[in-house]
Amino acid sequence: MVQALLLGLATLTVSPALPQVPGPQTATAGLPNLGDGSDMTPAAERRIGDRIARELYRDPDYLDDPVITDYVQGIWQPLIAAARQRGELPAQLDEAFAWEILMGRDRTVNAFALPGGYFGLHLGLVGIVTSRDELASVLAHEISHVTQRHISRSMARQAAQAPWLMGAMVLGMLAASKNPGAAQAAIVGGQAAAVQSQLNYSRDMEREADRIGFGVQTQAGFAPQGFVSMFEKLQQSSRLNDSGGFPYLRSHPLNTERIADMQSRVRQSERASTAPVTTLEHAMVAARARVFSDSSVDALRVWETQAQGSNLAKLPAVVQVGTLYGASFAALKQRDFPLAQATLARLQERVGTNAPALRLARLLALDMALAQGDVPKAQRLSQSLSDGSRATLLMRSHIDTLAGQGESAAQTLQTWLADHPHDAQAWQALAAANAAIARPVAAVRAEAEVNVAQLDYQGALTRFKAAQDMARKSSLPTDHIDASIVDTRARQMESLLREQALER
Incomplete structure (x- = not known):
């Protein structure tokens, strides 16, 4: 527990x-x-x-x-x-x-x-x-x-x-020689009093x-x-x-x-008359959470059954939207792309012009395009997303890297990471972008920062040292610039590890 x-x-x-x-x-x-x-x-x-x-x-x-x-x-x-x-x-x-x-x-x-x-x-x-x-x-x-x-x-x-x-235990041991039952009672009674408190x-x-x-x-x-x-x-x-x-x-x-x-x-409360409202966006996020929390084959197929049921149209709009989103995402998890696409089309009809729900539907469409390896389609779909959210940024950066635009992806991610230095997933995306544009030292450094963001300082130091070795063997000017950052970060990791050793 x-x-x-x-x-x-x-x-x-x-x-x-x-x-x-x-x-x-x-x-x-x-x-x-x-x-x-x-x-x-x-x-x-x-x-x-x-x-x-x-x-x-x-x-x-x-x-x-x-x-x-x-x-x-x-x-x-x-x-x-x-x-x-x-x-x-x-x-x-x-x-x-x-x-x-x-x-x-x-x-x-x-x-x-x-x-x-x-x-x-x-x-x-x-x-x-x-x-x-x-x-x-x-x-x-x-x-x-x-x-x-x-x-x-x-x-x-x-x-x-x-x-x-401790006092209860001492009293219990002293009483043990005369009355074992009383000894046990003293110990248990002391523990019970402490637990109750x-x-x-x-x-x-x-x-x-x-x-x-x-x-x-x-x-x-x-x-x-x-x-x-x-x-x-x-x-x-x-x-x-x-x-x-x-x-x-x-x-x-x-x-x-x-x-x-x-x-x-x-x-x-002054806001006593305000009642909770289930939005389409919430219904979709809740469905996504349920799919992630139980991705067994049987559970994923239940979503399909619910989406195909004749009673779905009689349910409230939020229930319909949540069910269709969950069913489409579940089909994607099973790599049943035709079913996922068909269910997504039904979802988009019911979402209409609801902006938050439409955004989630478009992100799901991007997921499908990338899962099928259709990068050009993913590029076209991504043009409709400009909300500035983390999900959109990570998705578009991934698409840019796959489309041979790693430099653009790297610049976008570096700007984001300047304000969000503990975003491990963004660092991982930056590592992929740097590798795609032949900046191996920067790529390994970004991999090390993933470890830092997840508080694994020993793993980070190992990757920083790998980047140092790579920089010493490289003749690229950009690698030597990145190497100075790596040296500083490696020393910081060594300091953090020493502090951890002292704590232990």
């Missing part, structure tokens, strides 16, 4: 606990924050987060799909901006933490916060939410776990409980994350009702609440309790 591996870090289903960075009070909050600070510095927490994120980047389920990422970032960035405006995100944390979302193909309905401003988002959750507002409520909740320092506070709480646990603290933190997350979400312009409907989905998904379990042994408050609290806040 993710949360056990991550030392009880904040998740939607099991979460952390402890003292915090004080945040501002709002008129609608009405509750104090839980603590006055954390013993762990932001830099120390970031180092812990880096180590965990490094492993997540290596996980086979890690996914950086530009289409889904663009959509999630369109929700994420307004939430971060709102947290800044409300004073929930101090400048120190803003600068020290990563604020990165790592997506995974896992079908479970979950999201979680990691130390240092890293966040995990399962595609199962993206696939089940029915609006941007519901997804915003989850992300706002997780942002609040980090801005309120719940993770470091929880770790401090656990450390503070260690003497109590931790769970109670975690429930308080969940309530605080709900309260602050609600304010962040509404400040960012999302419908507050999204919090309520999201909790209802979690309740349906987990099937745990009100089923005979003991609520006081849960680290989170009951969903029914949280739903009631959010309903009360919605009624008091």
Whole structure:
């Protein structure tokens, strides 16, 4: 389980606990924050987060799909901006933490916060939410776990409980010679008291994350009702609440309790009349997430069955569009190009002039053209895309490289990377573009930067050294210019590796 591996870090289903960075009070909050600070510095927490994120980047389920990422970032960035405006995100944390979302193909309905401003988002959750507002409520909740320092506070709480646990064990050992039963009771009783204290603290933190997350979400312009409907989905998904379990042994408050609290806040909100809306774009992104999270042959064929069903035309437009997009993408995954193309044509008819949905349909058409090796068609299709999104940029750069226009692709990617130096996929695209225009040292350097972006400094150093060896043997002037950059980056990697060794 993710949360056990991550030392009880904040998740939607099991979460952390402890003292915090004080945040501002709002008129609608009405509750104090839980603590006055954390013993762990932001830099120390970031180092812990880096180590965990490094492993997540290596996980086979890690996914950086530009289409889904663009959509999630369109929700994420307004939430971060709102947290800044409300004073929930101090400048120190803003600068020290990563604020990165790592997506995974896992079908479970979950999201979680990691130390240092890293966040995990399962595609199962993206696939089940029915609006941007519901997804915003989850992300706002997780942002609040980090801005309120719940993770470091929880770790401090656990450390503070260690003497109590040790005392219980010592008392148990002293009693063992006289009464083994009493010894066992002393040990178990001490452990139970510590666990109960931790769970109670975690429930308080969940309530605080709900309260602050609600304010962040509404400040960012999302419908507050999204919090309520999201909790209802979690309740349906987990099937745990009100089923005979003991609520006081849960680290989170009951969903029914949280739903009631959010309903009360919605009624008091100035935007109470705003209801979540399922857009065509959201339906398409959710379908894409479901295909990625379950790409088994049987699951992919289910999409075809649903798209061919006679009842499809009777369903709401958003359901039709989502189903057709999922079916077309599933057919593409199976390399059934005629079926994928035919389903895409039906999708485009229903999308009409809806700009966000039309963009996603065109990106899917580009995917199909490239999968079939039809670069000229891909070039023609790409001319209709000029939205400046990351997905469009990466797609057009790939097309330019395949079409023999690597120089143009390299320039575009270098401009992007100047503002987004941690974009591993863009670095990989730049490596391909540089290789296509006979700049081997720059290509290997870009491959090394992929490792840097994913926090694999040892792998990066290996590639930088390979680039150094290549530059020494080269007679090209451009390679010697690139070599000076490589030398500097190699020294930086050596310094980072020494720091990691000291931490260990």
